[in-house]
Amino acid sequence: MQLPVTRSLPFIVLLLTACATSGPQSATESSDRKVARTKSERQQLDFRLASGTYRCELGQSVEVERHARGDRAIEVRWEGKQHTLQRQASSSGLPRYEDRQNGLLWIDLPWKSVLMDAHSGRPLANECKPPANRTASG
Template sequence: MRKTALIITLALLGSATVWAETDARHKTGKPAAQKPAAATKQAVHKAAPAPSSASAKSAAEAPMGQEELSIAQRVHQGHLPCELGAAVRIEPDQIQPGYFNVQGKGFRYRMHPVATSTGAIRLEDKQAGAVWLQLANKSMLMDQKKGQRLADECAHPEQVAFAEQMKNNPPPPLIEVNTGR
């Protein structure tokens, strides 16, 4: 959409330049001074400056509360291999405690912890609609806007060990089924 707007703007600026040149030629009989194309593009970019990402981040990011900081301490960090050869890298933000940079092939999110009633560790990037769920035996990254998983079966070495332990010593069933009457 931005490309289309830029193309339309450049086309309109080009038309305006042609009209100005034609008008100048009619008034003076001489061709109008030519501006290089780069100057025209710069003018377009200066007309609508983007807000500084640093100021946008600081306005949206409040300092973490004690509960969120406690959750952040339990987030597995580093390179986590996932199913189908995918991988996710989770790194803590060095400036803003409690925030994490979560990235992989085709995505990059800035996430923060959110308390849950289940005990699962949850990181969110509300603006992008991304959620990282960390369970005892695996983690996954979901895009809530698209309703799909971006990465699944991601595992830190601690999670791999826990999953192995679950295989060797399965937990008791949550619901007992009595087969004898």
Template sequence: MTKPTSRHQRYQRIRTLALSVGMVLGMVAATFGPQLAHAARASKKILSEKFVALPDATPEQLQAADRVMVGSYECEFGKRVSVGANTKNKGYFDLTLGKQSWIMKPVLSSTGAIRLEDVKGGTLLIQILTKSMLMDVKAGRRLVDGCANDTQRAAEAELAKQPPRESIFGTPQPAGNQ
């Protein structure tokens, strides 16, 4: 049989337990407190960045916007890119890759390719007749390549039907293609 404890012993045990719990909570707060404070500041910063007013589109930008191919793109390695008109800013486009999204500004290039440039300067989508490519400009690497929507796939199929043309360099064609 256990011996009944005195009031003083019970008080000491409760006090020791309360002090132990308090120290553990203090260590948890010291560990996670700075991270939580940083996360709150970062989310406020992200929210303020999302609502930056964009300049009105120039006539050249609107002309380039008419040539942008919107829709869903199938890319290499099963990735998908989506391009759609920005509802708040005429002449701008929303681009999405997974959970990432950007507001893009269309620019005509001298080669005929359409460039969609991130308004913050981080990414670039290049659209040509048969495919598109999304690049991280700051890191200098491709995010996704070989992207094609329905229009680009149809153009690729049409080009495949055409007979091969003679090279501008006069390179002889293979025997089966003459």
């Protein structure tokens, strides 16, 4: 059944474009580019998003635990394993968390999220809906 993938493809392309980050900068980077990058990092969006079980397409689920004292990291339980994902700056400012060692990428939007294979760009859990009425734990 190709319908879910076909329907989701434009969303995935848009998400990847919106959440792309630039590669490592050279030591000779101009001061203008440093200022622009610093300004971009300061302009990251900060949503109060839910902790709990996110229900995704194809019957999948992802457990997300957020901490009230900051948005620098989240805990994600995927396929029985616990992962710590660190917040990464994105050009769009959208919340983007990555576990580079294990190749997981979680992109947060208030209305849905996606868990991706950071190496291939392939969605692992798509169209993940947040749990109702739960926010960051204290």
